[in-house]
Amino acid sequence: MCHIKKGFILLLTLTFLLSAIIYFSDFSLKIAVPPRTLYTNVVNQIRSYYMVIKFPSGHDNQTIFLAPAPTPKAHQQVQQRSIQISKQTTDISVHYHVAHPSNYHFILDEPEICSQWDPFLVLMVPVAPHQVGARNAIRSTWGNESTVQGKAVMTLFLVGLTGGSDSEKAQQQLEEESRQHRDLLQSNFVDSYFNLTIKTMVIMDWLATRCPQANFSMKVDSDMYLNLENLMTLLLAPNTPRQNYITGMVMWDRPVVRNKNSKWYVSEELYPEPKYPTYLLGMGYVFSNDLPEKIVEASKEIKAFNIEDAYVGACVKHVGITPSSPPDPSQFRAYLGQYNREDFLRVITTIIGSPQQLIYIWKDVKRPTKRDQI
Incomplete structure (x- = not known):
């Protein structure tokens, strides 16, 4: 009987130890791999x-x-x-998870330039700090046109903070460039592809606060050819609205990219809808200058995501405005292919390959022909 009691006690002890081992093993695994809901939170x-x-x-x-x-x-x-x-x-x-421009301030600014110029049209060019060649090419081509069809036109460049081991030297060069040309704006966000939404919203804020007197503005990338004669003809047309107007290359029903390997990836957390609202392709879109203030206000309500042109489309939709298709959609072109002078005489804007190509095309488009001399 005594042996049976000892065996029973030993069995209970082993059972207890085995249960304890299983319990603590399970507990440690739960700590190492938290439940999905906890992880998500x-x-x-x-x-x-x-x-x-x-x-x-x-x-x-x-x-x-x-x-x-x-x-x-x-x-x-x-x-x-x-x-x-x-x-x-x-x-x-x-x-940054808050892209509202009030989070940033200008390091380089031209706060009085609009009161001095009183521009009809302001061209805002987002560009990387190191892309001096692109800025100089624009300064010697379409950015050099200050009057078009009797209307004042002004071109400004916006950059963010420089990065890299030579950031101090690069900043000094930017400041010297600003003193020389008086067309450079710089805000204190890190200049990167993923911060283009911030860059665009800072542009909108500058237009709203420094240049409300302009009639129209255009956000145009630094790798673009711009035919200002054709653009001004569009803006001066009697049926072109002076308020609540935005036009360019219209993008309808564009799906949100969910592939994490794509540079256009946007998570469902940032933008839950499967498709973007109608928006204008970011290479170049023109808008009445009452919109920047409205877009900045809308950005307080719209969560920022890293596709800047689609984000502007979301803000425009929030305001209750629908982007307009231009009278001739072929004037806003992504690429024209092999160079043909006649094509560049017809478009408003299109992407070009390099600053050198922009200069070459500009000189060729502007050269006098026998037809011009007749």
């Missing part, structure tokens, strides 16, 4: 309160640094830290 909290600094590598981005999302007061310190990190790489991108 944690990630969402991080995304809500932090900005993510990433170093691109091929098609993928490897997160290496988290910092508190910048407030207006703390923004300068965050940018200083971003610049320090950028010295370790030549390609840094910073994702």
Whole structure:
């Protein structure tokens, strides 16, 4: 009987030990791999309160640094830290979860230029800080036209913060360029592909606060040919609205890219709808100058995502405005293919291959012909 009791007690002890081992093993696994709901909540909290600094590598981005999302007061310190990190790489991108332009301020500015020029049309060119060649090519071609069909035209360039090991030298060069040409604006966001939405919203803010007297504005990329005669003919046409008007190459029913390997990837968290609202392709779109203030106000309500032209489309939709198709849609072209002078005489804007090509095309388009001399 005594042996039976001892055996029973031993069996209970072994059962208890085995249960304890299973329990703690299961517990440790749960800690290592949290439930999906808990994981999702944690990630969402991080995304809500932090900005993510990433170093691109091929098609993928490897997160290496988290910092508190910048407030207006703390923004300068965050940018200083971003610049320090950028010295370790030549390609840094910073994702801000609030793209409203009030989070940023101008380092280089021309706040009085519109009161001096009183422009009918303002051309705003977002460009990378190091792309001096692109800026100079524009300055010697379509950006050099200050009067078109009797209307004043003004061209300005917008850049963000420089990055890389020679950022101090690059900043000094930008400041010298600004003193020389008086056409350079710089805001304190990190200049990168992923921050194009910020860049565009800063442009809208500048137009709303520094240049409300202009009739029209155009956001036009630095790799574009622009035929200002044709653009001005469009803007001066009697049926062209002077308010709530935006036109260019219209994009309808464009699906949101969910492929994480694409540079156009947008998560469902940032934009849940499967298709974008109607928008204008970002290479060049023109709008009545009452819209910038309305777009900036709408951006307070619309969560920012990294496809800047689609984001502007979302803001325009929020305001209750539908983008207009131009009278001749073929005048806003992505590519014209092999160079033909007649094609460039007909378009308003199209993408070109290099600053040198822009200069060559411009000279050829502007050269006098026998027909012009008759």
